[in-house]
Each structure stands twice: as structure tokens, then as C-alpha cells.
Amino acid sequence: MAESSDPQDVPQATVVPQRRARVSIVWIIPILAAVVAVGIAVQRIMNEGPTITIVFKAAEGLEAGKTTIKYKDVAIGTVTKVELSKDHTKVVVRAKMSKDAADLMVEDAKFWVVSARVTLSGVSGLGTLLSGNYIGFEVGKSEKERKEFVGLEVPPIITGGQPGRQFVLRTENLGSLGIGSPIYFRRLQAGQVIAYDLSADGKAVDLKIFVNAPYDKYVNPGTRFWNASGIDVSMGAGGVEVRTESVIAILAGGLAFETPAYVGAAAPAAANTAFTLYVDKATAMKQPDPISQRYVLYFNESLRGLSVGAPVTLLGLPGGEVIDVGLDLDPAKTLIRGRVEIVTFPERLIARLHKEDAGLGRDLAKSAQERRALIKQLVERRGLRAQLRSGNLITGQLYVALDYFPDAPKATVDWSAEVPTMPVVASTLPDLEAKLSSIVTKLEQLPLEQIGNDVTKVLATLNTTLEGATSALKNIDSDLMPPLKSAIEELRQAVGSANQVLANTDATLLGKDAPAQQELRDALQEVAAAARSVRVLADYLDRHPEALIRGKTEDRP
Amino acid sequence: MTTPPLTAAEAGLVSCENCSLLSRPVGADDHGYCPRCGGALEQRHPHSIQYTWALVIAAAICYIPANVLPVLTTNALGSSESDTILGGVLLLYNTGSWPLALIVLIASVMVPLGKLIALSYLLISVQRGSVKNNHDRTRLYRLVEFIGRWSMLDVFVDTFTVALIQLQPLMSVEPGPGVLFFAAVVVLTMIAAESFDPRLIWDTPNVRQGHHG
Numbered sequence: 133m134a135e136s137s138d139p140q141d142v143p144q145a146t147v148v149p150q151r152r153a154r155v156s157i158v159w160i161i162p163i164l165a166a167v168v169a170v171g172i173a174v175q176r177i178m179n180e181g182p183t184i185t186i187v188f189k190a191a192e193g194l195e196a197g198k199t200t201i202k203y204k205d206v207a208i209g210t211v212t213k214v215e216l217s218k219d220h221t222k223v224v225v226r227a228k229m230s231k232d233a234a235d236l237m238v239e240d241a242k243f244w245v246v247s248a249r250v251t252l253s254g255v256s257g258l259g260t261l262l263s264g265n266y267i268g269f270e271v272g273k274s275e276k277e278r279k280e281f282v283g284l285e286v287p288p289i290i291t292g293g294q295p296g297r298q299f300v301l302r303t304e305n306l307g308s309l310g311i312g313s314p315i316y317f318r319r320l321q322a323g324q325v326i327a328y329d330l331s332a333d334g335k336a337v338d339l340k341i342f343v344n345a346p347y348d349k350y351v352n353p354g355t356r357f358w359n360a361s362g363i364d365v366s367m368g369a370g371g372v373e374v375r376t377e378s379v380i381a382i383l384a385g386g387l388a389f390e391t392p393a394y395v396g397a398a399a400p401a402a403a404n405t406a407f408t409l410y411v412d413k414a415t416a417m418k419q420p421d422p423i424s425q426r427y428v429l430y431f432n433e434s435l436r437g438l439s440v441g442a443p444v445t446l447l448g449l450p451g452g453e454v455i456d457v458g459l460d461l462d463p464a465k466t467l468i469r470g471r472v473e474i475v476t477f478p479e480r481l482i483a484r485l486h487k488e489d490a491g492l493g494r495d496l497a498k499s500a501q502e503r504r505a506l507i508k509q510l511v512e513r514r515g516l517r518a519q520l521r522s523g524n525l526i527t528g529q530l531y532v533a534l535d536y537f538p539d540a541p542k543a544t545v546d547w548s549a550e551v552p553t554m555p556v557v558a559s560t561l562p563d564l565e566a567k568l569s570s571i572v573t574k575l576e577q578l579p580l581e582q583i584g585n586d587v588t589k590v591l592a593t594l595n596t597t598l599e600g601a602t603s604a605l606k607n608i609d610s611d612l613m614p615p616l617k618s619a620i621e622e623l624r625q626a627v628g629s630a631n632q633v634l635a636n637t638d639a640t641l642l643g644k645d646a647p648a649q650q651e652l653r654d655a656l657q658e659v660a661a662a663a664r665s666v667r668v669l670a671d672y673l674d675r676h677p678e679a680l681i682r683g684k685t686e687d688r689p
Numbered sequence: 690m691t692t693p694p695l696t697a698a699e700a701g702l703v704s705c706e707n708c709s710l711l712s713r714p715v716g717a718d719d720h721g722y723c724p725r726c727g728g729a730l731e732q733r734h735p736h737s738i739q740y741t742w743a744l745v746i747a748a749a750i751c752y753i754p755a756n757v758l759p760v761l762t763t764n765a766l767g768s769s770e771s772d773t774i775l776g777g778v779l780l781l782y783n784t785g786s787w788p789l790a791l792i793v794l795i796a797s798v799m800v801p802l803g804k805l806i807a808l809s810y811l812l813i814s815v816q817r818g819s820v821k822n823n824h825d826r827t828r829l830y831r832l833v834e835f836i837g838r839w840s841m842l843d844v845f846v847d848t849f850t851v852a853l854i855q856l857q858p859l860m861s862v863e864p865g866p867g868v869l870f871f872a873a874v875v876v877l878t879m880i881a882a883e884s885f886d887p888r889l890i891w892d893t894p895n896v897r898q899g900h901h902g
Contacts, residue, residue: 158740162747165873170752172866198770470692 168174180290181209181229186243186267188283191223192249193265201227201243203269208233211267211661224284227267237279240272244284250430256287287309288326301357301387303409306337308361308385315341316360316388317615322347326389339409341387354395357409358416361385392417394483421499424452424475427554429518430460430531438520438530444474448536449484454532473551474518474532478503508545511555515540520559703730737886738812744881745808751873752801758849758867765860773867774843784790797871799842800836804878807833808885815889823890830887837879844872 135572188194191214201209209229217224229237246268248257260266271289276548278478306328315323323343331338365374387409410416435457444452452475460471482493510516523529535552543555577613673679696879705723712730715721720730759771772780774797788799807829814826847868854862 156736156739156743158743160734162743162750163878165747165750165877168872169754172754 152199152294155391171449179231181231181234182208182237183212183226183277184237184279184281184638185412186222186225186227187217188225188245188280189285190224193260194223194225194245194267195264198264199266201229201267201269202246203233203236208236214265225267229411235277236271237277238272238277239274239276239281241278241281241283242272242288243281244268245285246287247288249655261287284559289417295348296343296352297345297348297401297403298326298340299351300404301341301409302331302336302406303339303588304336304499305357306339307359307360309339310385313361314386315343315357316386317343317347317350320347322389339387343389349400349442350391351389351401352391352395352398353387353405354398355391355401356416357387358413359385359409359411360388360413388413392416394479423479423500424477425503426455426473426475426551427518428551429472429474429556431472431520431556433470433520433558435470435472435520435530437522437528438472438532442523442531444476444532444534446476446481447536448533449481451478451481451534456619472532474554489657504545504547508547510536511543511545514538517543517557518554519557522559522564556574609635610645672685705730707885727845731833733886733892737884737889738816741808741812741881744877744884745805745812748801748874748877748881749805749868752805753781755801755867755870755874756791756798758870759865760792760843760867760871761850762862762863762865771865772836773865774871792841796840799880800840801871801874804837804840808878808881811885811890818892826890827887830882830885830890833878836883837875837882840875840878841872844868844875 154156157327161255182565193199194211196211196213199211200207201211207230209227211225211227213226214227215224216222244263244267245267247260249255249540268287277387307330308323311325313322317323318604323341325339326342327340329338330336341357363374365372365444390413395401438454438457440454440457442454443450454472455475456471456473458471459465460469461471462469479497482497487616496506506518514536516534517537517540519533519535519537521533523531539558540555540557544551544555624689672684676684701713702711703720704711705726705728708723708729710723710725712724714730722728723730734772756774759773759776761777762769762771764770774793778790778794779800781787781793811826811830811833847864851862851864859866
């Protein structure tokens with residue numbers, strides 16, 4: 133079988149040329165390019181943050197592609213588009229946030245435009261003058277994500293990280309307070325007003341304030357807040373008082389707080405505790421006075437100058453106030469007298485007790501019985517009496533003083549009445565008044581009118597004398613001056629003439645060719661000639677004396 | 690007389706690439722060396738089409754980030770601004786210097802894109818064995834080769850600006866990543882144009898068979 137086969141029939145193996153590697157190494161280049169490009173694209177997409185919209189009232193200096201959104205001065209996004217809202221009333225700003233800021237875009241995040249601002253409390257945002265405005269950002273506390281925001285008109289005063297606490301103050305009206313109004317604690321700025329709003333019932337204003345750490349720990353439930361705006365001038369029995377916190381508070385309004393000494397130490401108040409805002413410090417610091425005792429006082433003297441709120445003092449220390457001033461008709465209808473109702477706050481006086489007596493004070497504060505016994509004792513044995521006194525002579529303000537008058541007639545306190553009567557003594561004020569009035573009378577008796585009249589008369593005389601003198605001077609002026617003037621004029625003329633004469637004389641007598649001189653010279657020459665003739669004659673006569681008789685004869689040779 | 694003139698390949702001859710001497714090849718696969726200048730003889734560039742394609746595709750890929758990414762970042766007084774090539778063109782146009790905008794548009798956008806399209810067209814037509822418009826295609830190839838170096842204009846301006854404007858606290862200019870890709874596009878298209886063998890344009894389909902894959 134094998135031999136019969138013809139080797140020629142076996143098909144020839146074909147040589148297939150070995151194909152060179154079909155894919156050239158050059159394809160690495162586009163693959164590399166693709167990898168890099170895709171890598172960059174992926175990175176971009178991965179870093180893509182959310183796009184948010186913020187609605188502002190106006191796009192003050194905001195530019196698409198340029199304006200950044202900054203949080204703590206770190207750019208966390210860029211404005212990509214600034215356009216008007218559909219109803220053309222607002223500005224919608226679209227911004228692309230960076231990826232790491234994505235989780236900051238929560239419900240109560242805040243946005244506002246940062247630009248240079250000049251306020252009473254300082255200048256801020258000067259950097260924006262060079263770099264342009266940017267959008268400020270403040271983190272919120274909410275967990276809810278959000279993409280649409282409404283921008284604030286003014287920057288929030290308190291930034292999230294700032295330590296401190298927020299409180300609510302309730303006041304009747306806002307007064308001169310506003311957002312940013314300072315809050316002082318012992319005249320140090322301790323916080324600011326951060327918001328205000330009308331209360332739900334419309335009857336008050338709720339102020340939101342922020343007290344910075346560490347001052348916030350001095351705010352406890354007993355702390356009082358009061359309005360420290362402007363200058364507080366009060367005039368009372370205590371005189372004129374001017375109070376202010378700072379110049380800024382005068383201009384921009386401000387608040388102050390303090391914890392009254394009578395409120396014991398307490399734990400700091402919780403955040404958002406509501407407080408009442410008092411009108412002024414005096415009102416604020418007034419003790420709430422849980423223990424109060426009213427008394428009625430009957431005076432048989434003028435109550436002019438005594439007003440409700442006037443202080444009641446015990447040995448000069450304030451311990452209460454007048455709550456009512458009126459009249460009282462006695463049951464027999466025979467007398468009308470002044471009725472003054474006062475309220476005393478024993479605690480205030482007890483608080484003034486010396487440390488060592490604190491234990492006794494506490495007993496007094498606790499037991500009304502003991503207090504009454506003490507008062508009774510003081511009134512009956514020591515002569516504790518009420519008296520009207522003048523707090524201020526100029527304004528005539530009165531106050532009620534409780535003091536000891538051991539010589540006063542006996543009296544007692546009837547604790548059974550609803551409002552017990554406190555015995556009074558007449559004030560020493562009328563004496564003073566009498567003295568004053570006598571001085572006034574004396575002053576009145578002075579013949580002021582007479583003196584005045586005399587003075588007037590003297591003045592009148594003096595006046596006429598002066599007038600006479602004036603007219604005399606005037607006469608001198610008018611009568612004497614013209615002739616004098618003409619005389620002087622004539623004198624001047626005479627002098628002038630004299631001058632002329634002298635000048636002429638000069639010319640006639642002394643000038644080189646003066647005629648007088650000429651004539652004089654001629655005359656002298658003639659005189660000389662005459663003298664010569666006389667000499668000749670004399671000689672002739674000397675020689676011929678006969679000539680006198682015979683006359684001149686011819687000379688004979 | 691419409692028949693195209695005989696090419697060296699059709700005649701079974703090889704032209705030296707360096708000194709253009711026409712010689713008879715040694716074998717079908719190994720052509721040997723030029724008897725005059727000693728250069729390696731090749732009927733056509735090996736893998737010319739494949740190389741060119743690879744480079745054109747790489748350039749096309751790079752062209753996208755070159756246009757999307759910023760080429761310049763300007764920091765002036767605290768604000769920083771990034772510009773892409775097209776953004777720069779728009780900025781120039783909007784500020785009124787449209788001749789400059791036109792130059793940048795032509796040099797930086799249209800020329801690289803045109804080169805990519807032209808090379809792709811040449812490659813496709815060669816692969817399909819087209820014999821039409823041979824003259825025009827050759828002219829197109831010459832144009833692509835000539836214009837290649839001029840598209841570095843953008844990179845040139847970029848490097849100059851970056852080097853000159855460094856007034857640190859007030860203003861500084863930094864190059865963006867786009868410029869790297871742009872330079873890559875330009876370089877890749879230049880190499881692609883270089884690796885394309887224009888003699889392929891003149892090959893008739895049957896001659897082309899054995900040489901290229």
C-alpha cells in the first residue's frame with residue numbers, strides 16, 4: 133500500500149509568510165493619550181461639586197466666572213451665572229461649589245455679599261476694594277441638603293464657630309437699637325444684637341442677642357438687661373445723674389447687662405433664655421422685692437415736690453419708695469390731710485447688714501412676725517418716725533425719711549390694719565422755707581426802686597451834661613474854625629507877598645545886572661569924577677588963588 | 690490619454706528615499722540598500738497608514754482636553770481667572786480686537802482641527818484605494834506638512850506670557866493644563882504628517898496589497 137503511493141501526489145506544504153506583528157507599538161501613543169484624557173475627565177467629574185442658586189436683591193459687584201464664594205476666606209465655589217429672576221425683581225446667582233464644600237450646602241447655610249462697609253463699629257471688607265466683592269458663606273447646623281438659597285442683605289454678625297450664647301430679650305419697642313448694637317458688661321463690649329423681630333402677638337419686640345464667651349457665663353437667670361442707648365439723664369431727689377456706656381452706644385444705641393448683687397450666684401443661663409429688657413439701669417437693677425411692707429403716712433403739711441417713686445430711706449439708705457400721694461378726709465370731716473403710701477423692702481435693708489449679723493438678717497427675712505416686732509419696738513421705744521425731707525433744694529424734690537426722733541410724742545403701730553400707719557413728725561423744711569422767705573422779704577424791702585430812680589436821674593443829668601459838652605465842641609467847630617482858616621490863609625498870602633518882595637529886592641539890589649547896582653555904579657563914577665574936578669579945582673586955586681576973583685585965565689607960556 | 694503614468698512600484702522598481710536613485714530591489718520582501726548612497730531601500734514606508742492613524746487618533750484625543758482645559762490662569766489682585774483657548778478668542782472678540790481673535794481662532798482652533806480632518810481624509814482615501822483627485826490630495830498633504838509648525842503659535846504666546854508676567858503680589862500668570870495637550874496635538878499631528886507616505890496616494894489598489902497592513 134505504501135509503495136504504490138506516489139510521493140508526487142502528496143500535496144506540497146505551503147509556505148505562509150510569517151505575518152509580522154499586526155499591531156504596531158505606535159498604538160501605545162493614542163492609548164496613552166486616551167488614558168490621560170479619560171483620567172483627567174474622571175478626575176474632573178469626581179471633583180465636580182454641586183451647583184447652587186442664591187437669590188439676592190441686587191448683584192452688587194458680582195461677576196460670572198470671577199466672583200468666588202468664600203468661607204473663612206477660603207474659596208469654596210465660583211459664581212457661574214448672574215441673571216435676573218423670572219419676575220425681574222431679584223437676582224439669581226448660580227454658583228458651582230467645590231466638591232469638599234458639597235456637604236456644607238445645608239438648609240440654614242447663609243450667603244451674603246461681602247463688600248467694603250463702613251459702620252459705626254468699624255470698617256470691614258477693605259480687601260474687596262482691590263479684589264472685588266465676593267460672596268461670604270456661613271455654615272448651617274441643619275443636616276438637610278439644599279441647593280437653593282436666599283442671600284442675606286447684611287452679613288451675619290455672629291459666625292458659626294464663635295463661642296458664646298444667644299439670648300432673647302423682650303422689649304416694648306426697639307428704640308434706637310439695631311442689628312449690631314453693642315452689648316456691654318461692665319463697659320466692656322460683650323456681644324451684639326444679632327436680630328430683632330416683632331413678637332407673635334405684635335405687642336413687643338423680641339431681640340436676639342449674642343453674648344460672646346467668656347462673658348456669656350456671667351449671664352444667669354437673675355441677670356438684668358437694660359437699654360444703654362444714648363445719654364441717660366435723670367433728675368430726682370438724688371440730683372442730676374448722667375449715665376452712658378460708650379460713645380458708640382450714644383450714637384448707635386446699645387445694651388448693658390449686669391447681675392444685681394442681691395441675686396445670689398447661679399449657674400449660667402441656658403442659651404435662648406428669654407429676658408426682659410428694662411428701660412434703664414435703675415429700673416433693671418431694682419430688686420424684685422418679694423417681701424414688701426406698705427405703710428400709710430398722714431402729713432399735715434405741703435406735699436408739693438413729693439412724687440410717686442420718690443425714695444424712702446432708713447437712716448439715709450434707700451429701702452423703699454412712695455407708691456401713692458393723695459389726700460385724706462378724716463371721718464369727722466374736720467380735716468383734710470395729706471396721705472402718702474409707701475412701700476418698704478426689708479430685704480434691701482437686710483442685705484445691708486454687716487456680715488456678722490447675716491444670721492439675724494436671715495431670720496428677719498424669713499419671719500414677718502419678727503420684722504413686725506422689730507418695727508414696733510423701733511417705733512415705740514426708739515421713736516422711729518417718717519419725715520418729709522427735701523432731696524434737692526433747687527428742684528424741691530421731696531423724699532420720705534425714716535429716722536429716729538426720740539423726743540417725738542409717743543405713738544404706736546397698729547399691725548391689725550391692712551396698711552399700718554407709720555407715725556410722722558413734721559418736717560424741718562418749713563423752718564428753712566421761713567428763713568429763706570425772710571431773706572426774700574428783706575431783699576424785697578430794699579428800696580430798690582428808689583435806688584433805681586436815683587440812678588436813672590443821675591444818669592439823665594450826666595447825659596445832659598455830656599450833651600452840652602458835645603454841643604459846645606460842635607460850636608467851637610463851626611464858629612471858630614472858618615475865620616481861623618481864613619486868617620491862616622491870609623497869613624499865608626502875606627508871607628507869599630513878603631517872599632515876592634524879598635525876591636524882587638534881591639533882583640533889584642543884588643543881581644549881577646540889577647538896575648540899582650548899575651545906577652549906583654554910575655553914580656559912584658560921577659561922584660569920583662566930581663571929586664577929581666574938585667581936586668583939579670583945588671590945585672588950580674592953590675596955584676592961582678586969584679582965579680577966585682579974576683576967574684580963570686589962559687595959561688601963559 | 691487618461692491612463693496614469695507608471696509608478697516605480699508598478700514597474701517593480703524602488704526609488705531611494707535619500708538620493709532618489711531608481712534601482713531594482715533585491716527581493717520581494719527585502720529590498721536591500723541603495724547602490725549609490727547606501728540608504729535602506731523601501732518601496733513604501735512600512736506601516737505608514739497604521740502609524741499615521743495611531744498618531745492622528747492620539748492627536749484627536751488630546752484635542753478635546755486642549756480645548757476644554759484652561760491654557761492660562763491669571764491671578765490679579767486676589768482674583769484668579771482661567772481661560773481656555775475658545776474663551777480667549779471670545780474675550781478678544783468681545784473686547785473689540787477681532788483681528789487678533791481671528792488669528793487665534795485660525796491658528797489655534799481651526800488649523801489643528803483642519804490638519805486632523807485632512808490627515809484622516811488622506812488615510813481613508815488611501816485605504817479605500819481611491820485614485821481620484823490624486824493631485825489635489827498631494828497638494829493637501831503638502832499644505833498639512835507646511836502648516837504644521839505654525840500652530841505652535843499658541844504655545845509660544847503662552848510661554849512668553851507666563852515668563853514675562855510675574856509681578857508676584859499684584860499679578861501673575863500660570864500655564865494651565867490645556868497648553869500641554871495643545872502642544873501634544875501639534876506635535877502629534879506633525880509626526881503624523883511626517884509618517885504618512887505621500888507616495889501611497891499614487892498607488893493603485895493592486896500594487897498596494899503586499900506592502901501595508
